[in-house]
Amino acid sequence: MRSLPAAQRQGDALLLARQTIPAAVLDPILRTADAAEATYDVQVRDGRIAAIAPAAAGAAPGGLLLPGLVDAHVHLDKTATFDRAAHPASGLMEAIEQIQADRVRWTDADIARRAEWGLQRAWSHGTVALRTHIDWSDAPPRSWQVIGELASDWRGRVAVQRASLTALATLADPGKGPVIAERVARDGGVLGAFIVPVAAELAQPLDAVFTLAARFDLDLDFHVDEGLDPAARGFDAVVAATARHGFAGRVTCGHGCALGTRPPEDVAAVLGRAAAGGVRLVSLPLTNLFLQDRRASATPRQRGLAPMREALAAGLPVAIASDNVGDPFHPYGDYDLLEALRVAVRVAHLDDGLADQFARITTEPAAVLRLPHGGPLRIGAPADFVRLGAASAHEWMARPGTAREVWRDGIPIDPPEPAWPERK
Numbered sequence: 001m002r003s004l005p006a007a008q009r010q011g012d013a014l015l016l017a018r019q020t021i022p023a024a025v026l027d028p029i030l031r032t033a034d035a036a037e038a039t040y041d042v043q044v045r046d047g048r049i050a051a052i053a054p055a056a057a058g059a060a061p062g063g064l065l066l067p068g069l070v071d072a073h074v075h076l077d078k079t080a081t082f083d084r085a086a087h088p089a090s091g092l093m094e095a096i097e098q099i100q101a102d103r104v105r106w107t108d109a110d111i112a113r114r115a116e117w118g119l120q121r122a123w124s125h126g127t128v129a130l131r132t133h134i135d136w137s138d139a140p141p142r143s144w145q146v147i148g149e150l151a152s153d154w155r156g157r158v159a160v161q162r163a164s165l166t167a168l169a170t171l172a173d174p175g176k177g178p179v180i181a182e183r184v185a186r187d188g189g190v191l192g193a194f195i196v197p198v199a200a201e202l203a204q205p206l207d208a209v210f211t212l213a214a215r216f217d218l219d220l221d222f223h224v225d226e227g228l229d230p231a232a233r234g235f236d237a238v239v240a241a242t243a244r245h246g247f248a249g250r251v252t253c254g255h256g257c258a259l260g261t262r263p264p265e266d267v268a269a270v271l272g273r274a275a276a277g278g279v280r281l282v283s284l285p286l287t288n289l290f291l292q293d294r295r296a297s298a299t300p301r302q303r304g305l306a307p308m309r310e311a312l313a314a315g316l317p318v319a320i321a322s323d324n325v326g327d328p329f330h331p332y333g334d335y336d337l338l339e340a341l342r343v344a345v346r347v348a349h350l351d352d353g354l355a356d357q358f359a360r361i362t363t364e365p366a367a368v369l370r371l372p373h374g375g376p377l378r379i380g381a382p383a384d385f386v387r388l389g390a391a392s393a394h395e396w397m398a399r400p401g402t403a404r405e406v407w408r409d410g411i412p413i414d415p416p417e418p419a420w421p422e423r424k
Contacts, residue, residue, distance in 0.1 A: 004063050004389045004403050013045040014410065018055040019065040020391055022355035025362050026052070027378035036355040037393060040065075044383045047409035052379060061391035063405075066358055067377050068128030068384040069337045072365035073221075073254045073282045073321035075329075076115040076132040076150075076160075077106075077143035080421040082331040089328045091294045092226060098328035111146045117421045118325060119150065119158050122335035124415040126386035126406040129159035129371055131221070133192055136164040138176060140183055148187060157408070161369055163190035163221045172205035177212050185216040192220070195234040197227035197258060202237035210245040219250045219370070225258035228292055228302055232258035239274045248278025252368050254321070256281060256306035257288050267307055271314035280368050281316055283308050283360075284323035285344040287330040308348050319365035320344050326420075337361040338386075338404070345397060355393040383410035 007014040022037045032038055032054045042065060043051040081102050089095035115132075122130060134144050144162065151160035164171075164184050171177045171193045184191050191213050195202065213220050224234040235256050242251045253274075259267050274281070283306045292304025311318050320340050325333035333339070341361050344350060350357050366375045373382050389403030390396035406413050 004387060004405050005060075007044070010043065013043050013050055016042040016044070016062060016065065016387070018059050018062040019387070020061055020063070021052075021065050021377060022358050022393060024353075024356040024359040025067050025376050027376050030378065036353060042377075044407075044410040047383055047411075049377065049379055049381050049383050052377065064388040064390045064392065064396055065377065066126075066386045066388070067362045067366075067375070067381075068408075069126045069361050069386060070319075070365035070369060070371065071122060071127050071130035071321050071335070071337055071361075072252070072319045072368040073284060073323055074118070074122075074130050074132045074335070075134075075324050075327065076118050076147055077111060077134050077141075078324060078327040078329070079118040080114040080326040081105075082326050082328055085328050088331060089291070089294075090296065092291055092329075095291060095328040102328075106143065108142055108146050111143050112150060114421050115143075115147055115150055117418055118335055119154050119160070120415065120418045121325075122322075123154075123158050124406065124413075124417070125334070125336040125338065126404070127158055127335065127337060128384050128408075129161065129366070129369055131161040131163055131190065131369055133163045133165040133221070133223070136166045136180060137170060140180075144183075144187075159369075159371070161190060162187065163192040165192045165194060165223065168193045168195050168202070168205050168209065171212070172208035174208070177208065178215075181212045181216045181218060185218055189218075190221050191216070191218040192222065194223035195225070195238075197225060197229050197232045197234070202234065203241065206237055206241040207244070210241050210247060213247070213250075214245065219252070220247065221252045221254065223255055224253045226255040226288075227258055228261050228304060229258055230261040235259060235274070236270050239270060239277055239279055242279050243273070243277045251278070252280045252282060254282040254323075255284060255288065257292055257304045260305055260307050261302065264310070267310055268314065271307070271311050271316050274311075275315040275317075279316070280319065280364075281306060281308075281311050282319045282321050282365070282368065283344065283348075284321055285347060286333050286340050287323035289343070289347065290330045290332070303347060305344075305348055308344070308350065309352075317364050317367065318360060319368055320360040321365065342397065342400065354397060358393065384408050 293300035
């Protein structure tokens with residue numbers, strides 16, 4: 001396994017020599033070649049990137065350098081509840097039933113303990129920002145307030161963006177939707193809704209939600225087509241509503257599993273409209289692979305993934321996120337975006353332009369969250385990055401045990417390893 005050489009002291013700066021940087025995560029004005037990845041010397045001063053210059057030839061590689069990771073779709077409120085379920089869920093609907101039954105345990109202390117563990121894991125793996133969906137029916141849930149307090153505590157380590165997660169019909173209700181949207185706007189959040197896998201009429205409730213978002217100046221994030229029914233058209237309806245309301249660049253769709261069950265020409269058409277309309281897609285491989293096409297005593301035949309290759313070919317931005325961690329929807333995971341990317345590359349065959357795929361967990365989700373300093377590596381940006389013990393994307397992909405070094409504000413961090421939250 002390739003080790004990571006130490007940074008070199010240069011006066012009042014640190015030099016990371018011969019870092020391999022994928023072009024997809026580097027400021028375009030700094031790229032020196034058309035290659036998918038090239039080597040650079042990176043200088044850090046006063047917690048920021050002071051210089052990025054082409055490396056001299058001949059020296060040994062100094063590692064693979066990425067910007068801080070960004071997780072565009074997680075569920076901190078549900079984290080680490082699986083141990084309290086009687087058995088693994090048989091599918092999406094049973095997972096929903098299990099999490100609803102678990103809510104009786106959701107005291108402020110319980111939510112804070114579990115969510116704090118999730119933030120510690122994300123931070124230790126190199127995540128600098130995340131968007132967490134928080135279940136919200138009518139009244140503001142306690143988890144909204146508790147996670148808001150944690151967001152304040154974690155400012156400077158992990159930026160936490162909250163998104164409400166409400167049934168589309170509830171959010172479209174004129175007596176309920178404005179109350180939710182007003183609170184979300186007051187707290188600087190994102191307005192979110194889930195759309196049942198197959199719904200007969202979506203245009204009217206979506207119009208109500210988009211109007212609500214415009215009124216309160218809120219971005220939108222939808223859980224959509226989280227199933228394998230080829231009749232599901234939630235994604236199509238959101239794309240059409242985005243165009244009707246002129247909401248380009250402000251709409252994100254997560255899941256999109258059912259798109260993979262539809263005829264290729266049909267999928268290509270809607271993905272093209274989504275790209276033209278400024279919609280973004282977040283794929284969630286770890287949860288969807290676990291939960292979709294899950295049957296007793298049978299190997300799954302369908303992967304349950306959004307068609308990422310087709311989306312990218314259509315010019316549709318795609319991010320990859322952790323989604324559920326340690327809960328009935330996905331009992332595993334560790335808030336490690338590099339794990340999610342490895343799985344996605346293998347199962348979705350994202351081998352073409354392998355180095356480009358690092359954008360799925362850095363620059364693309366940073367655009368979803370509209371982060372001021374969460375994009376590509378560039379001069380003047382905070383020196384928040386992940387350094388891997390590999391000379392190329394291929395070497396990193398081939399060696400799961402690759403060394404990892406997380407830098408924050410120009411300093412490598414050595415976070416403690418938090419234990420799995422005790423079952424309570």
